[in-house]
Amino acid sequence: MAVHKTLVQALVASAAMASVGNAHAIAVPAGQLDARTYPTPTCDPSQTVTQTETKTVTSWKALLTITLGGGTKTETKTEICTVTDTETVTQTETSTTTTTVTPTITPPSCPTQCPPPPSCNNLGFDWAYYNNSARNTDTTYSTFHPDSYKKTTPIYVGTTSYVGGLYQDTGTAGPIYDSSRNFQLDFFALNHHAYIYACEAGTYSVDIPYANDAVYLWTGANAYSGWTDDNAVAKARYDQPDHIAGKASYKFDIPANTYVPIRFFYGQAQYGGGFTFNITAPSGQVIVSNQETFSPYVVRYSCDGTTAPPFPAFGKET
Structure with missing residues (x-):
């Protein structure tokens, strides 16, 4: 009996610390019931997310072939040129350069989780x-x-x-x-x-x-x-x-x-x-x-x- 009395006193003391709100019953149409879902939040403060971005850069070269006096000379220039009294052949070549950028993104820190009691x-x-x-x-x-x-x-x-x-x-x-x-x-x-x-x-x-x-x-x-x-x-x-x-x-x-x-x-x-x-x-x-x-x-x-x-x-x- 002494143990039970102590338990009840402890529970009463605990309850006395609580401030009671106003309880009320309100009627609502049954048809308004909607299923409730509670998505589980995910948060990992140690996670590092790496994002890879690919950029394509296109460069152009004009390959100029000039015929002079029966001989052939090949030059590489950045523009198309025309030489008087000669035959000019212009070719275009496309090259692709890929640049990889890897910025690092760290998510915001997670809120501190409230510690639960021991589990058994x-x-x-x-x-x-x-x-x-x-x-x-x-x-x-x-x-x-x-x-x-x-x-x-x-x-x-x-x-x-x-x-x-x-x-x-x-x-x-x-x-x-x-x-x-x-x-x-x-x-x-x-x-x-x-x-x-x-x-x-x-x-x-x-x-x-x-x-x-x-x-x-x-x-x-x-x-x-x-x-x-x-x-x-x-x-x-x-x-x-x-x-x-x-x-x-x-x-x-x-x-x-x-x-x-x-x-x-x-x-x-x-x-x-x-x-x-x-x-x-x-x-x-x-x-x-x-x-x-x-x-x-x-x-x-x-x-x-x-x-x-x-x-x-x-x-x-x-």
């Missing part, structure tokens, strides 16, 4: 799949309650390097993330949790551009333990009568070199649906998205096992 096979999110019997019949999907799953044993548990997706109810099952099995793609719920490692201090942004049917978000101590429907810092919920997708955003400040717990819960009701979920660092780097790449700043626990301890097992949460 701990990257990504833990996630769990549950059946969900709640239908969406109103403007806020009020029948869906994420905190009711705390003691529910999930059907499947896994890890993922990316989050979000679109799920089409075609009457057949399909995979979720990189799972090796198929799942029912309507009436289900997904629970995710991890730590965000803030190697740089500043304001971090969580964006939920699209939710069909619902996404709830928690950060700080409540994301680890004590999370409820009411204390979620952001909620994006589908308006079923008007068929308008949910949308939400949340900003919070994190000191440098800090692990912050984060949890989000997705609920899918009848028909097809899906969600998108992104986290952006103060530098503008997207560290969580639907891209299938492990971010070094998203971990399930710290390597020492105590600074950011593993989350309680799904189905045994508090």
Whole structure:
């Protein structure tokens, strides 16, 4: 109990250092969803680029043959001359000179990369799949309650390097993330949790551009333990009568070199649906998205096992 109390106090202290932004949910038409891509920047400060340029220079020589007194004399001149009372034959010769110029171009220096925490096979999110019997019949999907799953044993548990997706109810099952099995793609719920490692201090942004049917978000101590429907810092919920997708955003400040717990819960009701979920660092780097790449700043626990301890097992949460 003493260890748990110390952990909770540490998480609360960490959360107290963050300034909470205004969370809000804004409805947008589902048809406005666009796939987002995040190109991987390339930068190599040690690279030297050599550019070869070829120039062609053409020179002309007039070869003058002069016949004098039955003899022949050949001279090379830079212009065509005519000698009186003689027969003049003019020939033209073209020569090509190639000059190679090799300027050296060095790209601008790269920005300093923020150092990630130690890695020990701990990257990504833990996630769990549950059946969900709640239908969406109103403007806020009020029948869906994420905190009711705390003691529910999930059907499947896994890890993922990316989050979000679109799920089409075609009457057949399909995979979720990189799972090796198929799942029912309507009436289900997904629970995710991890730590965000803030190697740089500043304001971090969580964006939920699209939710069909619902996404709830928690950060700080409540994301680890004590999370409820009411204390979620952001909620994006589908308006079923008007068929308008949910949308939400949340900003919070994190000191440098800090692990912050984060949890989000997705609920899918009848028909097809899906969600998108992104986290952006103060530098503008997207560290969580639907891209299938492990971010070094998203971990399930710290390597020492105590600074950011593993989350309680799904189905045994508090």
